Amino acid sequence: MATVLLLGVMGVLILLNMPIALAIGVAAFAVILYADLPLMGVVQQMVTSADSFALLAIPFFLLAGVIMERGGISRRLVDLASGVVGNVRGGLGHVSILASMLFGGISGSATADTAAIGSVLIPAMRREGYRMPFVAAMQASAGTLGMIIPPSIVMVILGVTANISIGRMFLGGFVPGILLGGAYMVLMSWHARRHDYPRFQRPPAREIGRRLLVAVPPLGTVVIILLGIVHGVFTATEAGVAAAVYAIILALIYREIRLRDLPRMLLQTGQTTGMVMLLVATSSLFGWVMTILQLPEALSQLFLSVSNSQAYVFFAINILLVLIGTFLDPTPIIIILVPLLMPTIQRVGIDPVHFGVVFSVNMLIAQISPPAGVPLFVSCGIADVPLAKTFGPVLPFILVSFVVLMLITYVPWLVLVIPNWLMP
Numbered sequence: 104m105a106t107v108l109l110l111g112v113m114g115v116l117i118l119l120n121m122p123i124a125l126a127i128g129v130a131a132f133a134v135i136l137y138a139d140l141p142l143m144g145v146v147q148q149m150v151t152s153a154d155s156f157a158l159l160a161i162p163f164f165l166l167a168g169v170i171m172e173r174g175g176i177s178r179r180l181v182d183l184a185s186g187v188v189g190n191v192r193g194g195l196g197h198v199s200i201l202a203s204m205l206f207g208g209i210s211g212s213a214t215a216d217t218a219a220i221g222s223v224l225i226p227a228m229r230r231e232g233y234r235m236p237f238v239a240a241m242q243a244s245a246g247t248l249g250m251i252i253p254p255s256i257v258m259v260i261l262g263v264t265a266n267i268s269i270g271r272m273f274l275g276g277f278v279p280g281i282l283l284g285g286a287y288m289v290l291m292s293w294h295a296r297r298h299d300y301p302r303f304q305r306p307p308a309r310e311i312g313r314r315l316l317v318a319v320p321p322l323g324t325v326v327i328i329l330l331g332i333v334h335g336v337f338t339a340t341e342a343g344v345a346a347a348v349y350a351i352i353l354a355l356i357y358r359e360i361r362l363r364d365l366p367r368m369l370l371q372t373g374q375t376t377g378m379v380m381l382l383v384a385t386s387s388l389f390g391w392v393m394t395i396l397q398l399p400e401a402l403s404q405l406f407l408s409v410s411n412s413q414a415y416v417f418f419a420i421n422i423l424l425v426l427i428g429t430f431l432d433p434t435p436i437i438i439i440l441v442p443l444l445m446p447t448i449q450r451v452g453i454d455p456v457h458f459g460v461v462f463s464v465n466m467l468i469a470q471i472s473p474p475a476g477v478p479l480f481v482s483c484g485i486a487d488v489p490l491a492k493t494f495g496p497v498l499p500f501i502l503v504s505f506v507v508l509m510l511i512t513y514v515p516w517l518v519l520v521i522p523n524w525l526m527p
Contacts, residue, residue: 106396109134113389124378127435128385131392140395145388152387152438153380156340157263162376163343164254167324167350169368171206172219174354176321180205181223183318186311192302193295195231196241197288199224203245204252204284205322213470217246217478221485231301235486237294240471240497243482244287244504247467250433252280254328254346257433257463259339260383265441267455269339270332271522275460278517279507283467286503320353333525379434386438393443413451417512420444421465425505428469432477436466460518461511468504471497 112133116126135145170176184201188194203220221242228238250257253273262269294300306314327349328342337345354360360368410416427436441462448458470478479497483490511517 105134105138108137109389109392109396123432123435124381124385127382127389127439131385131389134392134396138395140392144391148388148391149384153384155263157259157269157338158340158380158383160254160259160269160340160343161256161379162372163340163347164256164259165375166368166372167343167346168219169372170347170350170354170360171321171324173360173364173368174350175357175359176206176350176353178223179314179318179321181220182314186306186314190302190304191292191295193233193291193300194302194304195224195228195233196238196291196295196300199228199242200245200284200287200291203242204248204280205318206249213247213250213467213478214481216249217243217481218485220246221482225482225485229486233300234294234298234496235488236492237496239479239482239486239488240493240500241287241291241294242486243478243493244471244497244500245284246478246482247470248280248284250467250470251276251283251460251463253277253325254339254342255463256379257437257466258459260379260434261437261441261459261462262339264437265445265455265459267459268522268526271456271526272459272463273329273332273339274522274525275456275518276463277521279460279464279511282507282510282517283464283504286507287500290499290503320356324349382432382434383438386435389435390439390442393439411451413453414513416447416451417453417461420447421461421508421512424462424465425468425472428466429472433466433469437462454515454519456522457515457518461508464504464508464511468501468508471504472501 109130113126113130116129117123121129132145134140135142181198181202184198184205185194188197188201191197199220202224203216206216206220225235225238225242229235249255253276255273255276258272258276259269261267262272324346327345331337331342331345332339351365355362424436424440427440448455479490479493483493
């Protein structure tokens with residue numbers, strides 16, 4: 104009865120459009136009162152879940168992304184991407200995907216990636232006659248690459264929750280990120296040929312060299328983060344601090360922001376961090392209640408009652424994550440479901456880093472799946488397209504993403520080759 108009450112209250116409140124963080128917290132509190140659980144546990148669990156040094160990486164990575172966006176970094180990365188893309192049909196779409204991959208290696212946020220690159224390139228694609236529903240779907244899909252290409256805020260929260268190496272997950276996201284970006288470019292090429300989009304003219308070699316020199320310093324953020332973590336110079340949290348400081352220095356050198364702009368950017372970062380941490384706290388409370396109700400053991404027995412095959416368990420988990428991710432944000436899914444899934448993962452012998460990267464790709468797919476994908480809302484807002492009109496165009500991106508998901512699920516080497524090489 105308590106389990107029905109927990110899930111029922113949460114479902115009803117979400118349908119009533121209550122914010123996810125509050126819906127989860129109220130549902131958990133209702134069960135605590137019903138089951139006469141200690142009220143002191145509410146405060147202790149919420150405070151303990153947020154009191155983590157590793158979670159400090161979130162505001163610093165967010166701040167670095169905000170500064171890079173406001174400081175003209177996204178425009179410089181777009182210039183570099185346009186220089187790399189050859190004389191191809193629908194080249195602006197390819198530039199958008201490549202620039203999103205580059206910016207995703209700085210911001211770690213799908214929403215920031217979609218907004219930063221989309222605000223520059225979506226208007227340009229409109230002027231060239233691109234079909235806006237497809238453009239909105241493509242940009243939202245490309246924006247989610249920031250969830251898998253390091254640094255990734257999703258991986259930070261996942262690493263803290265499941266005690267998985269954040270550095271190894273960062274490295275494990277490279278190959279899947281490149282595979283996804285390549286798959287999106289194939290779709291873009293097909294769409295461009297079908298609708299006879301204009302060819303993109305690549306600038307002269309000298310101009311490409313100039314753009315590369317201009318874009319190298321921002322791309323140095325990724326190098327600083329990964330080399331620092333791989334060689335043990337700093338933790339993921341300290342890497343976030345280094346990225347934020349480096350971003351401030353770059354922005355001041357480029358003179359696109361001033362010191363007086365920092366308070367506004369800090370406020371924006373604080374607001375976003377506050378929303379994330381509220382989700383962390385209430386989701387942790389929800390997970391604590393589910394643990395008391397012994398749901399992890401029940402879920403593990405449910406999976407293994409059909410088969411204890413690793414292949415079957417991984418496939419079932421993928422389907423579960425994509426379906427739930429369509430309606431919930433990644434943060435509550437991580438904090439609620441990961442503790443439930445880890446006993447099953449351990450029993451069938453799945454590598455935690457492999458699981459973490461596959462989990463992140465599942466969240467990527469969920470973020471472009473209607474109706475709750477935030478990057479899709481952002482992209483539609485920039486393109487001035489009703490969300491419903493993107494449901495058809497986004498389906499091919501979901502399908503190719505699922506193909507990549509299955510590939511990395513059943514070929515673990517694609518995920519683990521770089522972590523095993525650099526952080527054995």
